[in-house]
Amino acid sequence: MMKLEAQWIVGFVDGEGCFHIGISKNNTLKLGFQVLPEFVIVQHERDVKLLYNIKSFFGCGVVRKNHGDRMCYRVRDLTHLSKIIVPFFEKHQLKSLKKVDFLKFCKVIRLMKEKKHLEPEGLIKIRKIKAEKFKIESNPFREEKGEN
Numbered sequence: 001m002m003k004l005e006a007q008w009i010v011g012f013v014d015g016e017g018c019f020h021i022g023i024s025k026n027n028t029l030k031l032g033f034q035v036l037p038e039f040v041i042v043q044h045e046r047d048v049k050l051l052y053n054i055k056s057f058f059g060c061g062v063v064r065k066n067h068g069d070r071m072c073y074r075v076r077d078l079t080h081l082s083k084i085i086v087p088f089f090e091k092h093q094l095k096s097l098k099k100v101d102f103l104k105f106c107k108v109i110r111l112m113k114e115k116k117h118l119e120p121e122g123l124i125k126i127r128k129i130k131a132e133k134f135k136i137e138s139n140p141f142r143e144e145k146g147e148n
Contacts, residue, residue, distance in 0.1 A: 004057045006092045012054075013089075014096040017041045019105035021130050023123075035117040035126055037108055039075040039085050042066050060084050082109050104129050 022036035039061075043051055051063045051073040061075035075085055086109055089102055107129050108117075116122030 001056060002053050004053055006088070009054065009057060010089070010092045010094060013041065014094050014098050016043065017098065019098070019101045021105060021108050021126070023127065023130065030118065031120060031123055033123060035108065035112060035123070036076065037078070037081055037105060037112065039081060039105075040072055041074075042070050042072045045069045045071050047071075058084055058088070078109070078112055082113055104132060 018038075018040045020038050020040060022038065024034050024036060025032060026034040041051065041054060048063065048071045051071055054073050055061050055063055058075070058080075060077065060080035061073055063071060063073050066072040075081055086106055090106075093099065094102055108126050111117060111122055111126055111129075114122075117126055
């Protein structure tokens with residue numbers, strides 16, 4: 001098992017990670033929809049040991065087959081997302097525009113911790129967060145006018 005450093009994880013996730021919010025139809029639930037947040041890293045199966053190292057680093061999640069010759073490390077458990085993944089990336093911030101996806105992800109995780117996804121207004125709010133388009137004016141990496 002190789003020892004991974006926090007900043008290496010940040011750089012790797014900036015390039016290869018995904019903070020995804022899925023909303024799927026589920027007629028067994030009161031609102032008829034399920035909100036599925038997940039943190040995912042997909043790699044070719046030849047790099048599966050790396051995914052197991054990342055799993056060991058975080059102490060949560062699963063490594064499993066994705067599609068074809070791809071494997072993925074995935075965290076879906078809301079407690080693990082809110083107590084491990086989110087705090088890690090709040091402390092060790094992403095450097096790319098993936099940070100925008102992460103911030104949206106955080107908003108949804110917080111709403112879910114408050115059980116807002118189980119109310120019609122909360123589900124609407126989550127759909128709006130998911131649909132928010134990135135605006136160039138809100139780019140946290142944009143140079144201010146006058147900067148060189």
